[in-house]
Amino acid sequence: MRRRAFLAVIGGAAAWPLRAFGQQTGRIYRIGYLGPGPSSVLPDALDAFRQQLTKLGYLEGQNLLFEYRWANERDDQLSSLAKDLVQLNVDAIVVEGHTPAILAAKQATSTIPIIMAVSGDPVGVGLVQSLARPGGNVTGMTLLTPELAGKRLALLKDVVTGLACVGALWNKSNPVKALDWHETQVAAAALNLKLQSLEVNGPSEFDKAFEFATTDRPDALVVFPDGLINSYGKRIVDFANRARLPGMYPSRSFVSDGGLMSYAPSYRDLFRRAAIMLDKVLQGAKPEDLPVEQPTKFELVINLRTAKTLGITVPLGLLNAADEVIE
Numbered sequence: 001m002r003r004r005a006f007l008a009v010i011g012g013a014a015a016w017p018l019r020a021f022g023q024q025t026g027r028i029y030r031i032g033y034l035g036p037g038p039s040s041v042l043p044d045a046l047d048a049f050r051q052q053l054t055k056l057g058y059l060e061g062q063n064l065l066f067e068y069r070w071a072n073e074r075d076d077q078l079s080s081l082a083k084d085l086v087q088l089n090v091d092a093i094v095v096e097g098h099t100p101a102i103l104a105a106k107q108a109t110s111t112i113p114i115i116m117a118v119s120g121d122p123v124g125v126g127l128v129q130s131l132a133r134p135g136g137n138v139t140g141m142t143l144l145t146p147e148l149a150g151k152r153l154a155l156l157k158d159v160v161t162g163l164a165c166v167g168a169l170w171n172k173s174n175p176v177k178a179l180d181w182h183e184t185q186v187a188a189a190a191l192n193l194k195l196q197s198l199e200v201n202g203p204s205e206f207d208k209a210f211e212f213a214t215t216d217r218p219d220a221l222v223v224f225p226d227g228l229i230n231s232y233g234k235r236i237v238d239f240a241n242r243a244r245l246p247g248m249y250p251s252r253s254f255v256s257d258g259g260l261m262s263y264a265p266s267y268r269d270l271f272r273r274a275a276i277m278l279d280k281v282l283q284g285a286k287p288e289d290l291p292v293e294q295p296t297k298f299e300l301v302i303n304l305r306t307a308k309t310l311g312i313t314v315p316l317g318l319l320n321a322a323d324e325v326i327e
Contacts, residue, residue: 029058029092029282030065032085032112034105036098036227038072042118044253045267046096049117052275071101073203073231075173078104086112092281094274095140097267098227099176102127106138113281116140117274118267120176120225122292131292139287140277141270142294143225149180150187152222152248152263155300157191159261159307159314160220160246165194167218167245169209169236171226172199180224206232210239218245225250225264233257246310255301255326260310265295299323 040046050060058064067088069081082104085093090112095102097118105114106127116122119142128134131142157163168184170177181197188195196218198209213221221240223229229236229250237259240247249255249262273293281287300318303326307314319325 026063028063028065030067030088030090031278032088032090032093033066033068033096034071034078034081034085034093034101035068035096036071036073036075036078036101037231038070040096041227041230041233042096042251042253042267042271045117045271048268049094049271049275052272053279056275056279058279073228075100079107082108092278094278096227097143097225097230099125099127099174101227102138106136110137112137113287114138114140115274115278115281115287116142116292117271118143119292120144120174121179124179125175128292131294133288134290134292135288137287139290139292141274142292143265143270145265145295148263148265149183150190153184153187153191153193155261155263155318156220156222156246156248157193158318159312163193163219165196165218167196167198167213167216167221168224169198169200169213169221169229170224171201171228173201174226174228177224177226184222184224200228203228203232206235206239210243213239213245214243221245221247223247223249223254233259241306241309244310246312252299252301252324255303255306258306259303260306260312261300261302263298263300266297266299269297270295302326 067090071077078101086109092113093105094115094117095105099120102116102119114137121144122128122142123130127138185195198213200206200209233254234257237254237257241258246260249259251264251267252262255262300322301324302322
C-alpha cells in the first residue's frame with residue numbers, strides 16, 4: 001500500500017509540469033505585438049507580461065516567438081502593421097494600450113484572437129459587445145474606471161493649496177478620451193474646480209498646448225492616459241516642472257521622470273493578467289467567452305523631491321497612504 005501511494009504521488013507530481021514540458025517541446029506559438037511607439041511606452045509592464053508568460057511555461061525563442069510591430073507614433077501606419085501581422089498568420093495579436101491600434105487590429109482580422117493589454121472604453125468604441133460578453137475575437141484588459149477622474153482631482157486638491165483651476169492635457173484624436181474628458185468635467189464640478197482643456201491631436205501640437213497653459217495659467221495639471229501622451233511623458237513632465245505646475249499623471253513612469261504624483265491602475269498587474277488571458281486563448285479558449293477585465297489594483301506614487309522643488313508640502317497622511325514615495 002505504501003508503494004502504491006508513493007507511486008501515485010510520484011505520478012501526480014510528474015503530471016504537474018506536463019503542460020510546461022509540452023509547451024517547451026511541442027508547438028511553437030507566434031504572437032504579434034502591436035504598439036504605438038518606437039518601442040514599448042510601458043516597458044515595466046511589458047516586462048511583467050513576459051515574466052508571467054515564463055511562469056506559465058512559455059520560453060521566448062523556444063516555444064514562443066514575438067513579432068513586434070511599432071508605429072513610431074504614427075497612427076496612419078497602424079493599419080498596414082496590423083495587416084502585416086495577419087499575413088504572418090500569428091496565433092494571437094497583443095495590442096499595447098492604444099485604441100486606434102486595437103481598432104486597426106480588429107479591422108485587419110475577425111478570426112485571429114486579439115488581446116488588449118490595456119484599453120479605454122472598448123464597448124463605447126465598438127471593440128466588444130459588452131465587458132461580460134465580448135463577442136467576436138477581441139478581449140483583454142480595460143482601464144475603464146469612472147471614479148478614477150474624481151479621485152485624481154481630489155488628490156490634487158489635497159496637495160495643492162487653494163486649487164481652483166486645473167488644466168487637462170489629453171489626446172483629442174483618441175475617441176476614448178472624450179469619455180475621460182466628460183468624467184473629469186463632472187468630477188471637477190463636484191469639487192468646485194474650473195477645468196481647462198489642453199488638447200492635442202498629434203505630436204506637433206504639444207507646444208501649442210504648453211503655450212496655452214503658460215498663458216492661461218491653471219493651478220495644476222491632470223494628464224489623461226493615452227499611447228501618444230505616454231510616448232511624450234518626459235517632455236510633458238519637464239514642461240510642467242519648468243512652468244511650476246503640480247501634475248497628476250496617468251502612470252508611475254511619469255513620476256519616475258520627475259512628475260509630482262500619479263494615481264492609476266497598476267499597469268504591471270494589468271499586463272500580467274493579459275498574459276494569463278493570452279495563455280487561455282492559446283490553450284483553446286475563445287475570446288468571445290472571456291470577459292474583459294477591469295483594474296483591481298491601484299497605485300499612488302509621489303515624488304517628494306519634485307514636491308520640495310515646487311514648494312509643496314504633501315500631507316503626512318497622504319505620504320503614509322502612498323504605495324511608493326520617491327525621495
